[in-house]
Amino acid sequence: MPLLRRYGLLPALVKELVIDQAIAAVTLTPEQLTQAVDQFLQTNQITSPEQRQGFLAQRGLSDADLTGLAERAAKLQRHKADIWAPKVESHFLQRKASLDxxxxxxxxxxxxxxxxxxxxxxxxxxxxxxxxxxxxxxxxxxxxxxxxxxxxxxxxxxxxxxxxxxxxxxxxxxxxxxxxxxxxxxxxxxxPARLDEPTRQRLIDELFNTWLAEQVQLVLHEHGAD
Missing domain, CATH: 3.10.50.40 (Chitinase A; domain 3)
Structure with a gap:
């Protein structure tokens, strides 16, 4: 903990722990997990076995780690959609003046x-x-x-x-x-701004990130680290 504080890494760690707690109840089917890995590779522009091995080696990861990262990213997207998508319409109306x-x-x-x-x-x-x-x-x-x-x-x-x-x-x-x-x-x-799919995803991310920042600050405050 002292080292994390010294190097300014504690907020980043708390952020990841809050995310882990938030997505703990989300489950993926085997098919969804396969899709998650494919999406992760596509997002990171990994299109060949050589690129995959280079990606893993550069980060000191195993194939299992890569699957875990892909699974976590997919669970986070599911969590965002389940919790924050229903709030998007009202958030859009509040934000529309600045999105035009x-x-x-x-x-x-x-x-x-x-x-x-x-x-x-x-x-x-x-x-x-x-x-x-x-x-x-x-x-x-x-x-x-x-x-x-x-x-x-x-x-x-x-x-x-x-x-x-x-x-x-x-x-x-x-x-x-x-x-x-x-x-x-x-x-x-x-x-005028429209609530199209890119805007919808952006607003979901905004809502989630606002909530996440609040949770991180609560945890840091509780542990006297703010």
């Missing part, structure tokens, strides 16, 4: 006067946003004509995210101070 995606155009500059001029050149003179972004924007977006995305609304600066969340496609915002920048931004496209 936007495609937008951005010009940013440290010069407020320039930002004002560029806004009027786009708004009143009809100059192409992309052309001005390539010439004047001071961020990496200059390389794409100011175009950014699609990205989730949680990705941009919070102030920028709020602007985009209440924008209509094609809406151009006057220069706005965002952090150290003056930005001119236009929403190009709004892509």
């Amino acid at each position: 995606r936007v495609l937008y155009s951005l010009i940013r500059t440290h010069d407020g006067g320039l930002a004002q001029e560029l806004y009027f050149r786009i708004q009143d003179d009809g100059q192409p946003f992309a052309e001005l972004a390539r010439q004047y924007s001071e961020g990496q977006e200059a390389q794409t004509g100011g175009l950014i995305g699609p990205v989730e609304l949680s990705v941009p600066h919070p102030a920028l995210g709020r602007m985009l969340s209440i924008s209509q496609p094609g809406q151009l915002w006057p220069p706005t101070r965002v952090g150290e920048w003056f930005v001119v931004v236009r929403l190009e496209k709004f892509l």
Whole structure:
């Protein structure tokens, strides 16, 4: 225990022990175990006997260990689906605002006067946003004509995210101070989040990981290790 604490490994060990306890009651049929091993090999991009032996040798594992790892991974997926899948719909509704995606155009500059001029050149003179972004924007977006995305609304600066969340496609915002920048931004496209299979799995993982982190902290606190 002192060594685990010294090297910062105790939380990682507790995490694995909590997982073991959570999946203890999950059972797999022989067919499911075979599928689990196949899935494990596929996930780790092991497609030949030579790669399999190299994988085992590199980690000091046996074939039995590999089967155990595959079984544990499959049990964990089953546990997540059984416990957390029923909570996904409500979690999705809570998270949807940050999962919605936007495609937008951005010009940013440290010069407020320039930002004002560029806004009027786009708004009143009809100059192409992309052309001005390539010439004047001071961020990496200059390389794409100011175009950014699609990205989730949680990705941009919070102030920028709020602007985009209440924008209509094609809406151009006057220069706005965002952090150290003056930005001119236009929403190009709004892509509402859908509860498709990848999103469903991501939200199951989120729910599980939140619960797991809480359990780890409880155990560490009980043992005076936090």
